[in-house]
Amino acid sequence: MTQPAFVLVRPQMGENIGAAARAMWNFGLNEMRVIAPRDGWPNPRAAALASGAGRLLDSATLHGDVADAVQDAHYVFATTARPRGMIKPVFTPEAAMRKARALTGEGRKVAVLFGPERAGLENDDITRANGIITVPVNPEFPSLNLAQCVLLMGYEWQREVTERAGETLEMAGTEPATVLDVETLAEHYERRLEQAGFFFPEEKAPHMRRVLRNLWSRMPLMRADVQLLHGVLRQLVRGRGGPE
C-alpha cells in the first residue's frame, strides 16, 4: 500500500537521521526523502545508528529543496512546534494521519515535512505545505526531538492503517492537482504580478509572495482548476504586451 513520504528538511546530525529511520521502520514506514543534509549524503553516522533500518537510508532520495522533494505530492503536511501565523489548517497527529490515510486510499501522494533539529522548518518551507501538524506538547516544555516527532507520526499512521483499515473515500472524476501543478501556477502568477509591479514596496515583497503562495497551497485545487486559473491569468495580461 502507498505510504506517506517522510521528508527530513536540512537535517543536521547523522545520528538523528538514523534514529528517524528507526522510528519510521518501527511502524512499517519506509519512504524517506532527505533535503540538503548538513553533513552530505550518504552519511556513515546515520547508517551506524539506523542499524536494522539501514535500508530506508539506502533507498532514501536526496533533494535540493522542498519544492523538488514534494513535487509529486498532492498534499503536504508540515510539522511545527509553534503556530506560525499562517492561514492553514492545523491538525493533531491523529487527524493528520487520518487524512493522510484517506488521501493515499484515493491514490494521492502525501508528504510530511520535518524540520532541522534546532530551528525547525522555516516559513518558506511551510508555505509549500497544505496543512500543519502540531503535537500537543506541554507548553512549558516542548522538547520533542526529530526522531520523537517522526515516531509519533509513524505511530499514528500505523494506528490508522491497522485499526481503521477499510475506510476509503470516493472521489469524483477529476484529479487533484499535484504540488508541481500548484507550484507552476504560483510561479506563473508571481511572474506576471512582478511584471505588473504588484510586489511593491520592495521590502514587503517577500511577505507578499509568501502570502500568495500560502493562498494557493491552502486551496483544495483540482487539475481542472489549475488549468482554469492559468487561462484566467493569460487572458487578463493579453494585450499588455510581453511574452506569454
Added chain:
Amino acid sequence: MTQPAFVLVRPQMGENIGAAARAMWNFGLNEMRVIAPRDGWPNPRAAALASGAGRLLDSATLHGDVADAVQDAHYVFATTARPRGMIKPVFTPEAAMRKARALTGEGRKVAVLFGPERAGLENDDITRANGIITVPVNPEFPSLNLAQCVLLMGYEWQREVTERAGETLEMAGTEPATVLDVETLAEHYERRLEQAGFFFPEEKAPHMRRVLRNLWSRMPLMRADVQLLHGVLRQLVRGRGGPE
C-alpha cells in the same frame, strides 16, 4: 489532577533515565518512580540529559522492587514488546491511557511499569501488573527504546486529558469570507474577464462562468484572501485602460 506514576524498573544508562524524564514532561507528566537503577541514585548523567525536566528526577522516588514501588497503586500496567503467555488483559497505548484516565478520575492510583533497556520486564515484574500494554510496532523491527516507549504512553495520556479536538484552522487574525465577499469577488473577476474576451465562444460562456463560480465557492477563502485576490486582479488589468 492526579496522574499515573511512570515506574522505571532497573534502568541501566543514566542517559535513558534523563531522556525518559524529558519524554514525560513533554506531556505534562511528572511523577516518576525508579526501581534499583544500575548506576545508583541520584545519577549525574540522568540529570545532564534531563535538562529542563530535571525536577522530575529531583522529585522521583527510589524503590527496591516493584512491590514496593506500586504499593499505593490500584491498577498497574506493564509495558512489554512481546506477549508473555500470561492471562492478563492486553491494551493498546490508547486503550490503556483511556482506562488510566477513567481510574484516576475515580480517585484511584495508576502506575505504568517500564522495563530495563535491553531485556524488558521480567515475568516476575509482570505478574504484579493488572494489565499489559503493547505498542503495535512492526513485527519485523520492534526497536522502541525506553524513552520512546515512555513518550508514546505520555502522548496517549495527554490525548486523553486534553480535548480530542481534531482540525482547527490557524486564523492569524482573519475571518472566513462571507458568501457576499465571495460573490463580489466572483463578479469582479467575471467583469474583467468579460472585458478581456475570456468568455468565448459565446455559447460556452454560461458554462465557463459556472465553472469559475464553482471554483471560488469551493475554496475555503478567508477575508484576507478575498482582498488579496481583488488586488491581484486590479494590478493585472491596470494599464489596460477602462475604469476600475
